[in-house]
Amino acid sequence: MSIIEVNHLTKYYGKSRGIVDVSFNVEEGEIFGFIGPNGAGKSTTIRLFLSLIFPTDGDAKVFGKDCIQFGPELRQEIGYLPSEVFYYEGMKVLDLLKYSASFFKKDCTKRLHDLAELMELDLNRRISDLSYGNRKKVGIVQGLLHQPKLIILDEPTAGLDPLMQHKFFNLIREENKRGATIFFSSHILGEVQRMCNRVAIIKEGSITEIKDMKTLQKDQYKKIRVTADGLDDDIFQVEGVSEIERENGTVSFFFKGDINTITGLVSKETLSDLTIEDLTLEEIFMHYYE
Amino acid sequence: MNIYMHEIKAKLQSILIWSGSLCVLILVFLSMFQVFSAETAMVTELMASFPEELLIAFGMTDMDWSTILGFYGLVFTFVQICLAVQAANYGVGLVSIEETEWTADFLLSKPVGRVQILTSKLLAAVTSLAITQAVVWASSFLFLNIFREGQELDAKTVVVLLLSMIVFQLFFLTVGLAISLLVKRVRNVLPYSMALVFGLYILNAFGSLLGEESLEILSPFKHFAPSAIIKHAAWDWPLMMISVALTIISVIASYMLYARRNISSAV
Numbered sequence: 014m015s016i017i018e019v020n021h022l023t024k025y026y027g028k029s030r031g032i033v034d035v036s037f038n039v040e041e042g043e044i045f046g047f048i049g050p051n052g053a054g055k056s057t058t059i060r061l062f063l064s065l066i067f068p069t070d071g072d073a074k075v076f077g078k079d080c081i082q083f084g085p086e087l088r089q090e091i092g093y094l095p096s097e098v099f100y101y102e103g104m105k106v107l108d109l110l111k112y113s114a115s116f117f118k119k120d121c122t123k124r125l126h127d128l129a130e131l132m133e134l135d136l137n138r139r140i141s142d143l144s145y146g147n148r149k150k151v152g153i154v155q156g157l158l159h160q161p162k163l164i165i166l167d168e169p170t171a172g173l174d175p176l177m178q179h180k181f182f183n184l185i186r187e188e189n190k191r192g193a194t195i196f197f198s199s200h201i202l203g204e205v206q207r208m209c210n211r212v213a214i215i216k217e218g219s220i221t222e223i224k225d226m227k228t229l230q231k232d233q234y235k236k237i238r239v240t241a242d243g244l245d246d247d248i249f250q251v252e253g254v255s256e257i258e259r260e261n262g263t264v265s266f267f268f269k270g271d272i273n274t275i276t277g278l279v280s281k282e283t284l285s286d287l288t289i290e291d292l293t294l295e296e297i298f299m300h301y302y303e
Numbered sequence: 304m305n306i307y308m309h310e311i312k313a314k315l316q317s318i319l320i321w322s323g324s325l326c327v328l329i330l331v332f333l334s335m336f337q338v339f340s341a342e343t344a345m346v347t348e349l350m351a352s353f354p355e356e357l358l359i360a361f362g363m364t365d366m367d368w369s370t371i372l373g374f375y376g377l378v379f380t381f382v383q384i385c386l387a388v389q390a391a392n393y394g395v396g397l398v399s400i401e402e403t404e405w406t407a408d409f410l411l412s413k414p415v416g417r418v419q420i421l422t423s424k425l426l427a428a429v430t431s432l433a434i435t436q437a438v439v440w441a442s443s444f445l446f447l448n449i450f451r452e453g454q455e456l457d458a459k460t461v462v463v464l465l466l467s468m469i470v471f472q473l474f475f476l477t478v479g480l481a482i483s484l485l486v487k488r489v490r491n492v493l494p495y496s497m498a499l500v501f502g503l504y505i506l507n508a509f510g511s512l513l514g515e516e517s518l519e520i521l522s523p524f525k526h527f528a529p530s531a532i533i534k535h536a537a538w539d540w541p542l543m544m545i546s547v548a549l550t551i552i553s554v555i556a557s558y559m560l561y562a563r564r565n566i567s568s569a570v
Contacts, residue, residue: 015432026565056568062568063350063411063412064411065407065408065411065412065565065566065568066565067563067565068564084416085414085415085416085419086414087414088412088413088414089414091412093408093412095408095412095568097568098407099404099405099406099409100406100409101313101404102404103313112305112309113409114414115305116305116413117414155409213369225497250449261443
């Protein structure tokens with residue numbers, strides 16, 4: 014079953030573009046990456062899921078139901094961690110989390126304390142006294158305390174130190190193993206690469222590509238570096254090769270196609286070094302945004 | 304219920320400050336009645352020394368400050384201004400504060416509908432206003448009895464006057480709310496609530512001054528003018544119905560606007 018179905022979703026803010034004709038599905042149990050630069054429409058899409066804003070055209074369904082018509086019912090099972098966390102400044106952390114828990118039918122008390130302990134969050138402090146990183150932790154706990162079936166993360170790791178990021182990702186993986194579907198929006202490609210099964214790339218309000226993480230990396234470009242004395246980079250002027258760079262006797266380039274073409278070419282040379290790598294998501298990403 | 308309780312807690316300090324200030328205001332003013340009642344001639348002279356236009360504009364022409372009821376009418380005009388500012392503040396800030404402080408994302412991503420949110424918030428605001436009004440009732444009767452200088456007190460008229468607070472504050476609460484939902488983003492509550500209260504106050508003042516009924520017809524300061532209520536010992540029902548009608552329209556408009564409101568994001 015598709016957990017999220019997005020059909021021709023379009024949002025304009027007055028005349029300025031939010032997203033245009035966005036369609037995709039997120040399947041049950043997936044960790045779905047949603048990547049794009051700032052202003053591409055990632056947050057707009059998420060805010061439409063949560064009916065914080067209303068679409069100009071098209072619709073989105075969560076758990077098979079329209080997310081505006083059945084909003085309150087659906088949100089019983091959605092956990093949301095916004096990119097910027099803002100809470101009632103005068104409240105104590107524990108009171109805020111209890112207030113958050115009071116909206117859900119389940120009893121969240123135990124989970125609340127477990128999560129706070131795991132994230133090393135001091136429950137007795139006031140929100141106004143918290144650092145950015147600690148506020149983010151409050152956000153994580155309030156987003157997960159009701160053990161939602163769908164977890165929506167909007168650039169979740171900003172402000173967390175590497176140790177906490179590690180803990181956070183483990184937590185998300187555990188939730189995923191428990192059966193939760195994760196919608197992970199980010200512009201930090203490394204974390205998407207580590208976490209996600211599938212990824213959608215959004216650019217200027219439209220989806221440019223939806224790919225399996227593995228196909229995106231493996232069936233795509235390879236990064237090849239060849240080091241040899243007196244190497245003439247002209248020999249690599251064949252189909253599938255791009256971005257040739259030459260530096261101190263090393264030629265590097267991207268290649269897409271049958272790898273035997275390249276091995277055939279280099280077999281005639283006396284090599285001192287040869288590396289063939291998958292492109293990192295970063296490099297793929299740069300490629301899509303050129 | 305959880306939103307209602309949260310709202311009441313958030314307003315508690317404000318309720319205490321408004322109620323306390325109103326109590327002190329009534330105490331201080333009524334304690335001065337002693338001077339006014341003893342020096343009737345002086346008061347008449349004082350009144351005569353003001354330009355007539357000024358007295359008309361502030362609705363003080365029909366008041367006899369040497370009687371306890373007439374003097375209370377004067378006190379009540381100040382009480383009304385405070386009540387109007389309080390109600391307008393609560394109205395304009397009711398949902399806009401969540402948007403200025405970016406907590407709307409937290410609240411609206413919870414499994415709760417917008418009708419329920421708005422209803423809970425309105426009920427909490429009405430409760431807060433009711434508490435303030437109860438304090439005004441108690442301090443009015445307490446200090447009227449202490450400072451009436453042996454004069455007879457027409458309790459029925461005081462009750463009619465005090466009951467007018469209900470519609471009066473509901474008007475400013477709901478009109479303030481509707482205004483806050485008509486604008487894209489309220490950055491600061493005070494300019495809106497002050498403009499609403501003093502705009503309508505000045506409208507009434509100018510209306511009285513120019514004898515222009517069409518101006519003052521929209522102002523609750525006219526609909527619930529203390530001098531008129533005291534004079535007739537009753538409300539002016541047709542005028543009051545204008546306030547009631549505007550309140551109902553504002554409530555309906557607010558629900559419609561809030562149901563489809565786009566909540567802007569912090570980034």
